[in-house]
Amino acid sequence: MYVMKKTIILIGLLLVLPASIFAQEKKHEFVLGYGVTTHYAIREQMADIVGLVITLGVFDAGFKSGTGAFVLGYRYSVREKISIGLDGSYTKLKSVLKVGGEVVGNLNKHFYTIAPYVSYNYVKNGNLSMYSGIGLGYAFVKNVYTTGDGNEIVNTGEFAFHINAFGVRYGNKISAYAEAGYGYKGIMNFGVCINL
Numbered sequence: 001m002y003v004m005k006k007t008i009i010l011i012g013l014l015l016v017l018p019a020s021i022f023a024q025e026k027k028h029e030f031v032l033g034y035g036v037t038t039h040y041a042i043r044e045q046m047a048d049i050v051g052l053v054i055t056l057g058v059f060d061a062g063f064k065s066g067t068g069a070f071v072l073g074y075r076y077s078v079r080e081k082i083s084i085g086l087d088g089s090y091t092k093l094k095s096v097l098k099v100g101g102e103v104v105g106n107l108n109k110h111f112y113t114i115a116p117y118v119s120y121n122y123v124k125n126g127n128l129s130m131y132s133g134i135g136l137g138y139a140f141v142k143n144v145y146t147t148g149d150g151n152e153i154v155n156t157g158e159f160a161f162h163i164n165a166f167g168v169r170y171g172n173k174i175s176a177y178a179e180a181g182y183g184y185k186g187i188m189n190f191g192v193c194i195n196l
């Protein structure tokens with residue numbers, strides 16, 4: 001009888017412990033954020049300057065404004081310090097097209113980015129974590145030219161990336177985060193994480 005009870009307890013522990021360990025290490029996380037000064041915006045501003053120099057000021061695609069980056073992401077903790085996942089982001093940029101100083105139209109660029117993402121938590125202390133990460137993927141770009149003749153849409157695509165140099169997150173089930181880096185999420189991005 002004693003051996004039977006011991007065996008049942010042992011079997012119970014063998015069934016429960018791995019499940020609890022798995023539940024602690026294999027976490028799902030959803031990220032909702034917003035970033036400012038994306039790689040796309042910086043590049044457009046630099047291209048405007050280069051274009052002005054090359055055409056001696058005759059043609060100007062002057063950068064006017066941008067929405068920043070709206071980010072939706074998913075993370076899966078494969079180990080205590082390593083997460084893998086997927087980022088999706090949207091950014092819109094507006095430019096004014098000028099020829100010889102006269103406005104001839106507008107250009108709106110829509111960047112729809114999707115990128116696998118990996119992050120490494122180098123500090124994890126209670127509700128506080130500090131981490132870095134990298135995302136590499138693809139941006140679908142919709143270019144909408146508006147002139148007196150109407151609209152013209154040109155679809156293109158390009159390599160997309162984001163390097164998160166430093167991120168800090170605080171919270172448990174719902175946490176707030178802030179990150180500094182460069183790429184499709186912006187130089188600074190911040191938001192909330194929901195852990196399941």
